[in-house]
Amino acid sequence: MFDLPLAPRYVLPPAILIAFCTLLMLPPVQELLLFNRELIEQGELWRVWTSQYVHTNWMHWLLNVIGIGFIWVLHAEYRTPKTYAIHLLLLGLWTGIGIWLLCPDIRIYTGLSGLLHGVIVWGAIKDIKVGERTGILLFLGILGKLAWEQYAGPSAEVGALISSRVAIESHLIGAVGGMVLALPLLWQKK
Structure with missing residues (x-):
């Protein structure tokens, strides 16, 4: 069994994000x-x-809340509340600008999932950096998911649930943003 990160400094940032959304x-x-x-x-x-x-x-919201919870369980202890906020702000801006510049066919867009892909990629790289064996599996899993989405296209089933086409482009843009955000980790000593 594992311990959940229940200290207020770990619980409050994702709780505030959920309340904000x-x-x-x-x-x-x-x-x-x-x-x-x-x-x-x-x-x-x-x-x-x-x-x-x-x-x-609300289904779109719920799917992203589940993602927030998943990331909280895996990587809450890696971020201070300040770092969490900075990551959310930077990855939100990165993903939005990426959609604006790289996806001219996207006319209307909403969603947290692109940003969340960046957050999880950063966490997987941090896992690898600190020697957590599952980090490489998580990183490869995310890369595999992104490759599959680019090959197969957006999920029609999820699109029906959220009443919109799944913007898989945002997932890729967000994940690249997470990699860029993780670059300083590569120069940190363990």
Whole structure:
């Protein structure tokens, strides 16, 4: 059996993220913050970043909450609350800018999953760096998932659940962001 990271410094950051994403489910707020390429082109630049924290529906929200919980169990002890916040902010911006620049076909976008892919990749690299044997398996698993998504395309079943096409591009962009964010780990001594 393993110990869950239940200290407040480990529980509060993901709890705050979940609460924040829950508040953003309010329809008027959601509509104001989602990635809408046309409105961004008209100057509503905040949508590039804020779209990472809103969801299409409650099932979409729930799937991402499960992802937050999974990451909390695996890697909560690697981040201080400040580092957690910085990672969320940077990966949200990275993913939004990546979608803006690299995915011109995406007109409307919402979701936390791209950012979460970055967070989990960073955690897998940290696992490897500290000698956690499962780190390489996690890293290879994420790479395999990303490769499969790029080959097979978005899941129609998940798309039906979230009432939107799964933006697999955001997963890849977020994962690359997690790798970039992990570069300083490579120079740290164990």
